[in-house]
Amino acid sequence: MSNQRVVNTVCAHNCGGRSPLACTVRDDRLVRVEPAAHPDPRYQGLCVRCLTLPQWVYAEDRIASPMRRTGPRGSGEFERVSWDEALDEIAERFTGLVDAHGAQSIAFSRTSGSSQLANYSRLAALIGGGGSANFFGGVDMAVHMGLNNVLGFKGMFGQAANEWTDRTRAKVYLVWGNNPAETSMTSMRFLLDARDAGARVVVIDPRYSATAMHASWWVAPRPGTDLALALGLLHVLIHEHLIDVGFTEKHTIAPLLVRDDTGRLLRASDLSAHGSSSEYLAMDASGTTTSPDAVRKPRLEGRFQVGSHQVSTAFTLLKGLVDKFPPDRVQAITGIAEDDVVELARLYAAGPSTIGFGYGVDRYLHAELLTRAGATMATLTGNIGRPGAGVGVQSHGIGTREVALGPGPQLPDWASTESIPNIEVGTRKLPVRALFCQGDWLNQRMADMQRARDYLTGLDFVVTVDHFWQTTADWSDIVLPASTFLEGTEPVRDVAVAGNSVMLRQTVIPPVGDSRPDSDIEKALAQRLGLGGYFEDSIQDIVRTLIDGAQDPAMSGITLDGLLATGGAAPLKVPQTPNVQYADLRFPTRTGRAEFYVEELAPLGEALPIYREDHEALPAHRTAQQYPLVLMQAHARQRAHSTFFNTRWTLEVWPEPLLEMNPEDAAARGLEDGDLAEAFNSRGHVVAKVAVSADYPPGTANLAEGWKQQQYVAGNVQAVTNGNINAAQTQLWGHANIPFYDTRVEVRPWQEGTQ
Numbered sequence: 001m002s003n004q005r006v007v008n009t010v011c012a013h014n015c016g017g018r019s020p021l022a023c024t025v026r027d028d029r030l031v032r033v034e035p036a037a038h039p040d041p042r043y044q045g046l047c048v049r050c051l052t053l054p055q056w057v058y059a060e061d062r063i064a065s066p067m068r069r070t071g072p073r074g075s076g077e078f079e080r081v082s083w084d085e086a087l088d089e090i091a092e093r094f095t096g097l098v099d100a101h102g103a104q105s106i107a108f109s110r111t112s113g114s115s116q117l118a119n120y121s122r123l124a125a126l127i128g129g130g131g132s133a134n135f136f137g138g139v140d141m142a143v144h145m146g147l148n149n150v151l152g153f154k155g156m157f158g159q160a161a162n163e164w165t166d167r168t169r170a171k172v173y174l175v176w177g178n179n180p181a182e183t184s185m186t187s188m189r190f191l192l193d194a195r196d197a198g199a200r201v202v203v204i205d206p207r208y209s210a211t212a213m214h215a216s217w218w219v220a221p222r223p224g225t226d227l228a229l230a231l232g233l234l235h236v237l238i239h240e241h242l243i244d245v246g247f248t249e250k251h252t253i254a255p256l257l258v259r260d261d262t263g264r265l266l267r268a269s270d271l272s273a274h275g276s277s278s279e280y281l282a283m284d285a286s287g288t289t290t291s292p293d294a295v296r297k298p299r300l301e302g303r304f305q306v307g308s309h310q311v312s313t314a315f316t317l318l319k320g321l322v323d324k325f326p327p328d329r330v331q332a333i334t335g336i337a338e339d340d341v342v343e344l345a346r347l348y349a350a351g352p353s354t355i356g357f358g359y360g361v362d363r364y365l366h367a368e369l370l371t372r373a374g375a376t377m378a379t380l381t382g383n384i385g386r387p388g389a390g391v392g393v394q395s396h397g398i399g400t401r402e403v404a405l406g407p408g409p410q411l412p413d414w415a416s417t418e419s420i421p422n423i424e425v426g427t428r429k430l431p432v433r434a435l436f437c438q439g440d441w442l443n444q445r446m447a448d449m450q451r452a453r454d455y456l457t458g459l460d461f462v463v464t465v466d467h468f469w470q471t472t473a474d475w476s477d478i479v480l481p482a483s484t485f486l487e488g489t490e491p492v493r494d495v496a497v498a499g500n501s502v503m504l505r506q507t508v509i510p511p512v513g514d515s516r517p518d519s520d521i522e523k524a525l526a527q528r529l530g531l532g533g534y535f536e537d538s539i540q541d542i543v544r545t546l547i548d549g550a551q552d553p554a555m556s557g558i559t560l561d562g563l564l565a566t567g568g569a570a571p572l573k574v575p576q577t578p579n580v581q582y583a584d585l586r587f588p589t590r591t592g593r594a595e596f597y598v599e600e601l602a603p604l605g606e607a608l609p610i611y612r613e614d615h616e617a618l619p620a621h622r623t624a625q626q627y628p629l630v631l632m633q634a635h636a637r638q639r640a641h642s643t644f645f646n647t648r649w650t651l652e653v654w655p656e657p658l659l660e661m662n663p664e665d666a667a668a669r670g671l672e673d674g675d676l677a678e679a680f681n682s683r684g685h686v687v688a689k690v691a692v693s694a695d696y697p698p699g700t701a702n703l704a705e706g707w708k709q710q711q712y713v714a715g716n717v718q719a720v721t722n723g724n725i726n727a728a729q730t731q732l733w734g735h736a737n738i739p740f741y742d743t744r745v746e747v748r749p750w751q752e753g754t755q
């Protein structure tokens with residue numbers, strides 16, 4: 001037998017499932033990947049993608065060595081250089097730019113590709129004496145913003161919702177713009193468990209998705225119109241007296257008084273010079289204003305004169321909004337039959353009901369208004385804080401226990417970064433001259449590719465660090481080969497908490513070819529920049545502090561050495577019953593109540609989740625005639641974004657970009673299955689093979705995100721995507737979310753050579 005061993009690690013791909021992997025290594029080569037034991041068997045498993053990990057790791061197009069550009073940006077002309085030459089050049093250019101333009105002239109951008117400790121954030125915070133620019137996010141954020149508004153929720157991904165295992169206690173489960181059958185395979189079983197336990201699983205999705213196939217009921221709004229549906233559901237809930245009045249009075253902002261003149265909440269300080277500006281007011285039965293918490297039965301509805309102020313209860317204002325969304329109007333906007341709107345509202349009210357939003361609804365310009373309306377449905381009906389009842393964003397297969405690990409690497413006080421959301425490229429005044437990209441910024445992180453290319457072209461210096469030669473690489477000055485999360489020079493790479501367990505990400509094989517782990521590249525650059533002193537601890541030291549230094553009772557008794565001795569995984573010390581969020585019904589908002597009314601947004605007219613008609617996907621949009629199809633880019637089952645774009649087995653199943661569209665839409669354009677077609681709008685175009693499918697209602701189309709530039713016949717899906725910036729998000733959060741799916745196109749047959 002040759003030198004063979006099995007190493008357990010945790011999948012790091014950004015499907016987020018964190019499956020435990022048992023990796024067979026023969027003579028230092030990865031030969032097989034199988035599921036490793038998980039302390040909770042419900043989370044044990046492996047998808048087809050990760051069966052192909054050996055093909056990914058040893059793919060022929062792995063970048064073989066550091067490269068330096070020799071032709072113009074985008075030309076693809078490069079020469080090989082040594083690591084020392086490449087790193088010296090980066091350090092020299094960075095130093096020169098920092099000297100001339102300050103730390104903010106260097107910007108860092110990270111892949112979500114393989115979440116691990118080494119993402120250059122330490123270097124970014126330290127470089128140039130602190131304050132470098134940090135390109136971040138712009139993705140997966142708006143749905144959280146809305147939940148934050150109403151519930152005070154601060155986290156990401158699954159955490160606002162009850163634990164996945166709680167779904168079996170729901171009678172009704174609304175899966176809203178989420179496709180776990182393909183994007184969260186590790187948690188799909190909980191949806192099926194809920195259905196098998198008797199829950200009505202309602203999938204709200206414009207297309208007949210792989211998840212909708214398993215649902216009790218598929219409800220199909222036109223893309224981007226979900227808020228009209230939610231307002232219609234609220235209409236029925238309120239008008240049919242299906243809300244929980246006691247809960248609404250006690251736990252929501254509904255009885256608080258709002259000034260008609262400013263749209264701000266009435267405060268004690270508005271009525272008396274001695275009154276507090278943080279004391280909000282409600283009206284009691286006798287017509288006296290009082291603290292909402294002091295009165296047993298506040299007035300839920302009404303307009304009143306209080307001193308010199310005309311005021312209304314927040315509930316009255318909400319009712320005024322939803323009154324405009326009777327089911328027949330909702331049918332006209334969304335295409336959902338009015339009887340279905342009524343039935344869905346009644347079903348939801350009966351509860352216990354859970355709403356799990358996904359990111360399908362996140363990628364529209366006003367996505368946060370939808371989750372605000374959803375959280376309003378939950379709180380007005382008391383569908384929160386109890387078994388089977390909750391509202392949250394669900395994805396990434398992560399359990400919903402929040403566990404605090406020990407302290408990460410310590411940085412000096414002056415270390416910092418200035419954030420620039422990806423979407424705001426070129427719109428901020430930061431003097432960015434150089435971009436350091438971990439991963440594929442151009443192809444993956446940015447909408448409106450021409451704008452992004454123009455931006456890259458104008459920079460002085462661009463570095464890409466990746467496993468594969470990808471789109472941004474062609475626009476870079478230096479390209480460095482990174483090791484994958486399976487490769488390393490130290491035995492332990494990271495620690496992951498998922499599904500009630502803690503697991504080690506162990507190194508499986510040494511770096512492939514001439515690649516280096518991101519952590520080593522970061523350290524080598526830091527040393528050249530005089531920052532080596534901050535990188536003296538090994539990754540294993542850092543992981544040890546995270547685990548052994550954790551104060552959280554859930555981590556008690558769990559140590560790095562203990563994990564190493566027991567196959568790399570241990571159950572958290574948490575109760576066996578599923579975690580319920582907001583069980584104490586205290587919301588970490590300013591009023592301690594669920595706030596469907598956001599006074600800061602009154603000047604923008606968005607104090608309530610109003611239905612805005614100014615975004616591209618809506619049938620009423622000014623471009624709807626010219627570009628009649630809404631082009632979504634639902635995440636594809638056989639990749640995690642672009643990762644696995646090149647593995648043989650996944651390509652056998654789905655070898656090339658497909659433009660999926662309804663048979664009627666295809667026929668009207670003279671297109672048949674397999675024809676080449678061009679989807680275009682005023683921003684750009686993309687050419688791909690047509691896949692005719694009745695899963696897509698007329699007027700909708702889809703081209704899954706994540707294909708690499710070289711896989712398209714011409715163009716790129718990012719060339720047509722929408723990069724508009726939402727003003728309310730920017731005002732309230734300082735950054736906006738990218739409305740990728742809020743994209744209209746027209747489609748026509750493609751003839752080679754046409755432009």
Ligand SMILES: Nc1nc2c(c(=O)[nH]1)N[C@H]1C(S)=C(S)[C@@H](COP(=O)(O)OP(=O)(O)OC[C@H]3O[C@@H](n4cnc5c(=O)[nH]c(N)nc54)[C@H](O)[C@@H]3O)O[C@H]1N2
Binds near residue numbers: 209221359
């Ligand atoms: N296999 C695979 N898994 C992944 C990823 C991947 O690339 N591949 N990516 C990971 C990441 S980072 C993320 S953010 C998640 C995303 O995963 P999901 O949350 O599932 O999001 P999407 O795939 O964008 O869209 C989900 C569904 O929303 C629908 N949808 C589109 N527009 C609308 C609309 O207007 N209204 C409604 N109600 N539905 C709409 C789409 O048709 C789709 O079926 O997946 C993660 N998991």
Ligand SMILES: Nc1nc2c(c(=O)[nH]1)N[C@H]1C(S)=C(S)[C@@H](COP(=O)(O)OP(=O)(O)OC[C@H]3O[C@@H](n4cnc5c(=O)[nH]c(N)nc54)[C@H](O)[C@@H]3O)O[C@H]1N2
Binds near residue numbers: 439518
């Ligand atoms: N049009 C459109 N665009 C989208 C989306 C969409 O729905 N539509 N979804 C958006 C969403 S939700 C997300 S989360 C983003 C994801 O965007 P990314 O996180 O950028 O996507 P990935 O394809 O996973 O990774 C990008 C690159 O990083 C490299 N990479 C992976 N792991 C590592 C590593 O450990 N080290 C280094 N150095 N490189 C690595 C990969 O090889 C790949 O080339 O995409 C966004 N882009």
Ligand code: SF4
Binds near residue numbers: 012016
């Ligand atoms: S389902 Fe996700 S976490 Fe699990 S093996 Fe596949 S890519 Fe990795």
Ligand SMILES: [Mo]
Binds near residue numbers: 359
């Ligand atoms: Mo994402």
